[in-house]
Amino acid sequence: MHPQLELLLEIQDLRSQSVGLHEEPLRAVESKVFDVEIEDAVRRLDEKVIELEERLSPEVRQRYRLITDKGDRAVVPVLSGICYGCFMAVPTAWASEADRNRRIDVCENCGRFLYHVD
């Protein structure tokens, strides 16, 4: 896997976790079942996101900022040849290559970073 893609996945997963903690019912479950202090958890996750964002290359960070500044997810999965950001088909060749996550792919339609998950 491309190291920058790996970093993007980590960032996106952390952002998902942080967003989840803002929303019910996950917020209530984490607080009541697992005794998580929500505000502290969100702050720690967001700090980690900022730390990891600093490790993105200038080119990747520029695109990442363009997407996230609009409130969108920067990285989306490709499932069955479909970009799960805009639900358009990605080029067939990309979807079928064995080494597809070894480079940084971007959706030609919505511009999001793509992670080929199946």
Added chain:
Amino acid sequence: MLLRDFFSTDTIKLDLEAETKDDALKELVTLFGLDDKSEGILFKMLKRRENLGSTGIGRGIAIPHCRSLVVNRLRVAFGRQASGLDFKAIDGKPVRYIFLIVAPPLEVSNQYLPVLGKIAQFGKEPDVPEKLAALEKEQSFIQLLESKGI
């Protein structure tokens, strides 16, 4: 939706070899059959979740969970470690029974929270730790879920 529908015998391990919390998480993650990089990313996410607060809910049960892009559908696994692991659980007791739940961030069927809730409910039933301790085969775990009707 029944819990048993999410488990299969190849994601149940009644004799975890791990002797630490981290190793147990890694051992359970391998049951999903992901590539090495994806396993690494998933382990990191589970660790980060644990750092926010232990998922050990007491009575020997832990439910590590997270959302991650490395899976394309909801995945669950169960592991048992008879001698118990230090999981920094809420009640301070060793964890012997671990339910791992991982879901993609974009989940059309939205099963993550209901499954998490059902497993937490299952874990709170008074006789469950004793029954999990007595399991002899992976299939028996699925039968136990069926018997509870959840």
